[in-house]
Amino acid sequence: MISVRNIDKEFNDQKVLRSVNLDIHDGEILVIVGASGSGKTVLLQHLIGLLKPDRGSILFDGTDIARLPEKKLLPLRKNIGYLFQEGALYDFMTVYDNVAFPLQEHSSLSESAINQKVKDVLRLVGLQAAEEKFPSQLSGGMKKRAALARAIIADAKVLFCDEPTSGLDPLRSRDIWNLIRDITRTLHCTTIITSHDIDNAMRIADRLALIHEGRMIVVASPQEIQESKDPLVRQFFSE
Amino acid sequence: MSAWRSFFVYCREVTYGAGNAVFFLGDVLKFILTGKIRWWEVLTQIYQQGVGSVLIIALTSLATGAVLALQGYVMLNRFGAKEYVAQLVALSLVRELSPVFGSFIFSGKAGARLTAELGTMNVNEQIVATRTLGIDPIEFLVVPRMLACFMVLPILIVFSETVGIIGGYFIGVLDAHIPSSFYINQTLKCISFVDFFSGFIKTLFFGFLIGWICCYQGFFTRGGSIGVGNYTTKAVALSYILVVISNTVLTKIILTFWG
Numbered sequence: 001m002i003s004v005r006n007i008d009k010e011f012n013d014q015k016v017l018r019s020v021n022l023d024i025h026d027g028e029i030l031v032i033v034g035a036s037g038s039g040k041t042v043l044l045q046h047l048i049g050l051l052k053p054d055r056g057s058i059l060f061d062g063t064d065i066a067r068l069p070e071k072k073l074l075p076l077r078k079n080i081g082y083l084f085q086e087g088a089l090y091d092f093m094t095v096y097d098n099v100a101f102p103l104q105e106h107s108s109l110s111e112s113a114i115n116q117k118v119k120d121v122l123r124l125v126g127l128q129a130a131e132e133k134f135p136s137q138l139s140g141g142m143k144k145r146a147a148l149a150r151a152i153i154a155d156a157k158v159l160f161c162d163e164p165t166s167g168l169d170p171l172r173s174r175d176i177w178n179l180i181r182d183i184t185r186t187l188h189c190t191t192i193i194t195s196h197d198i199d200n201a202m203r204i205a206d207r208l209a210l211i212h213e214g215r216m217i218v219v220a221s222p223q224e225i226q227e228s229k230d231p232l233v234r235q236f237f238s239e
Numbered sequence: 240m241s242a243w244r245s246f247f248v249y250c251r252e253v254t255y256g257a258g259n260a261v262f263f264l265g266d267v268l269k270f271i272l273t274g275k276i277r278w279w280e281v282l283t284q285i286y287q288q289g290v291g292s293v294l295i296i297a298l299t300s301l302a303t304g305a306v307l308a309l310q311g312y313v314m315l316n317r318f319g320a321k322e323y324v325a326q327l328v329a330l331s332l333v334r335e336l337s338p339v340f341g342s343f344i345f346s347g348k349a350g351a352r353l354t355a356e357l358g359t360m361n362v363n364e365q366i367v368a369t370r371t372l373g374i375d376p377i378e379f380l381v382v383p384r385m386l387a388c389f390m391v392l393p394i395l396i397v398f399s400e401t402v403g404i405i406g407g408y409f410i411g412v413l414d415a416h417i418p419s420s421f422y423i424n425q426t427l428k429c430i431s432f433v434d435f436f437s438g439f440i441k442t443l444f445f446g447f448l449i450g451w452i453c454c455y456q457g458f459f460t461r462g463g464s465i466g467v468g469n470y471t472t473k474a475v476a477l478s479y480i481l482v483v484i485s486n487t488v489l490t491k492i493i494l495t496f497w498g
Contacts, residue, residue, distance in 0.1 A: 048371060070370070077373040088368035091360075102372050150372075 001026055002047060002158070002190070007056030007066070009042060009214075016042050017053070018214040029184050029191045030219075031201040033236070034211040040194035041085075041162055043211065047192065048082055048160055049073040078106045081151030081189075083161040087143035089135040095122070095146045096131035102154040121149045125179060141172040145179070152183055159184065161193040165200070173197060177204050198237060202226075210236060260455045263377075267385055267454075270378045277383050284387030288349040292395055296344055300399040303336055304328055304406025311407075312415040321415055325425035328407030333430055337399040338438045339486055342445040345392055346478035350453040353384050354474040357457025358467040366458070381454045388450030389443065396442040437493040441486060448485060449478045 002024040009017040016039045024030050024047075032040045045051040046058055049065045057064045065073060089098045100118045103109055109117070122128045125145040135143055144164060151159060161180060165173035177200040184191040195201050201208060202222045210217040210225075210233060218225070218233050225237055270276070311327040357380060360366050369376040404426060411417045456474035460466050 050367060050370065070375075074370070074373045074375060077371055080371065080373075082368070082371035084364050084368055086364065088364040090365055090368075091363070105372065105374055 001059075001061065002192075003057075003059040004043075004047070005057045005059070007046060007053035007058065009039075009046070009051065009053050016214050017046070020056070020211070020214070020216045022209060022216060022219060024190060024192060026190055027184075027188055028206040029181065029193065029204055030207050030209060031193045031195055031205040032209045032211060033195060033198065033201055035236075036196070038211045039214045040211055044160055044162055044192065044194050048077065048080060078102075078154060079157045081154070081156030081159040083144070083147050083151045083159070083164055085163040085166055087135065087147035089143060089147055089150065091135050094132050094134055095127060095138070095149075098135070098146060099131075099149045099153055102150065106154060117153065118149075121153050124183070125149045140167050141176070144168070144176055148176070148179065148183070152187060152189075155187065156189050159187075159189050159191040161191065161195075163194055163196070165195065165197055173200060180204070202237075212236075259459070260451070263455050263458065264451055266377050267381055267451075270375075270382045271386065275378050275382070276386065277379070280379075280383035281386050281390070284383050285391045288345075288352070288384075288387050289391040289395060291352070292345055292348045292391075293398070295348055296341055296395050296399050297402050299340065299344055300332075300337060300403040301406040303340060304332060304403030304408075305410050307331055307336070307403075308407035308410035309414070312410065316415075322417065322421070322425070324407070324411045324415060324417060325422045326429040328411070329404055329426045329430050330434060332400050332403040332407075333434050333438050335438070335486075335490075337396050337403055338441045338445065339482065341396045341399040342392065342442070342449065342482045343479060345395060345446075346449045346453070346482065347475055349388065349391075350449045350478050351471050351475050353388070353450070353453040354457035354460070354471045355467055357381070357384070357454060358460030358470050361458065361460045362463050362466060376458075381458060385447075385450035385454050388453070389446045392446030392449070393439060393442045396438070400438070433497045437497060440493070441489050444485060444489060445482050448481055452478050452481065 004020055004022040007017055007020050008015070020043060032043060034040050042051060046053055046066075049068065053066050056066065058066045060076065063076075065076065068076075089095075090101070093101065096118055099121060100114050103114045103117060107114070118131070119128065122131055125148055127142060127145050127149065130138065130142060130146070135146070138146065148164070159180070164180060165176050168176065177197070180191060180193065181204045183189070193201070193205075202225070205222060207219060207221050208225055209219040212232060218228065218230060220228065225233060228234060307328050308324055311324045312321055315321050315323050315327065357366070360380065366376045366380065369379055408422055408426070411422045412419045453474045456470045456477070460470040462469065
């Protein structure tokens with residue numbers, strides 16, 4: 001379980017996160033929603049230790065990662081997948097090499113076992129025909145799929161997705177959301193997503209968290225969100 | 240008052256940048272000294288940086304050697320000493336011109352490539368993605384590039400010296416009508432181990448310097464495509480300045496100890 005306790009973060013005297021508290025349960029899909037600049041991505045980057053809070057703690061299976069140096073965070077991240085908004089695939093590697101890379105680095109699998117696993121994961125994300133292509137030869141949706149394949153290949157226990165469908169058309173967006181849901185259920189991992197896509201978030205999430213101007217407003221199931229009387233919640237989710 | 244304030248802010252930024260660069264170098268050296276080196280990546284980088292620079296180094300060295308011989312012949316001929324053209328060309332190239340000019344060219348070609356490559360990776364989040372994969376980006380991306388820089392520049396400079404001497408030879412033999420065997424003999428006789436070694440030591444240092452500056456600038460590039468352009472320009476300019484300054488210091492040290 002991941003527990004965020006009273007974290008604050010400032011950049012150049014601008015408060016981005018204010019006393020944020022959040023508990024993320026094992027195996028759930030939690031979608032963090034909020035307006036642009038509300039602090040979603042900053043919060044996500046804190047959860048994986050890419051940013052350190054000014055105050056507060058982030059307990060990752062009981063370990064406070066806010067206090068860990070980068071050197072000790074690196075081994076923890078071997079079991080974590082992170083899907084970047086633009087994919088962040090290595091542009092000097094093919095799709096196959098990008099996806100195989102985490103396994104080549106961290107697993108003791110043989111080359112043939114890695115090959116089989118990469119092919120399986122590429123089939124899962126529907127990219128089996130693109131394994132020899134370079135990222136520059138892929139469409140936006142294909143890049144996200146390839147990045148998702150890289151994020152989950154090492155049997156991620158936790159999957160972080162930063163705006164996984166930004167810039168995609170509604171059909172592609174729906175495909176990616178379904179894919180994330182299916183992967184979460186198949187791998188029994190915990191998935192945390194930041195998004196603006198309220199419809200798909202309500203459809204896929206086990207719980208939603210609304211963040212507004214750096215404050216956590218509500219964390220609740222889609223049904224509870226729909227029944228909420230909070231004006232801010234109603235305003236955000238009815239838009 | 241505001242001028243003093245701007246000066247103070249500038250000094251603080253320079254000091255901060257220099258300190259940061261030293262810590263960055265410390266991280267790189269830590270991986271090298273503990274043997275965490277991806278040799279296959281180093282070889283790939285040696286190939287990319289070295290092969291990519293061969294043609295331009297060859298062309299400029301050939302021209303430099305030829306021009307040196309042309310000018311040297313005109314000057315020395317006034318004193319009836321045109322036979323010394325071979326010595327002039329060889330010693331100038333081996334002791335000073337090839338290490339310094341070669342490093343300039345290498346910095347503009349391979350160094351700029353390093354900064355632009357790492358800078359683009361940084362603005363496209365590939366460097367931070369490396370951290371999320373549980374891999375230290377310095378070990379994966381910087382160590383092979385810096386090591387390759389350090390290893391490939393001396394090889395290129397020895398090549399440059401040879402090509403430059405060949406350029407001088409053509410002018411000496413075809414234009415100044417110095418006998419071929421005499422020219423070759425004079426060239427081989429005049430270059431002592433100290434002459435070669437003094438240039439070689441400089442080259443090792445310049446390779447290290449260019450790799451450090453260009454990787455550091457690339458690794459910390461900010462500001463999208465404009466940032467990549469700015470940091471690349473800055474890396475090449477800084478490399479030039481530091482190569483020139485350190486060349487002066489190294490030349491003084493070398494001449495003090497070896498003459």
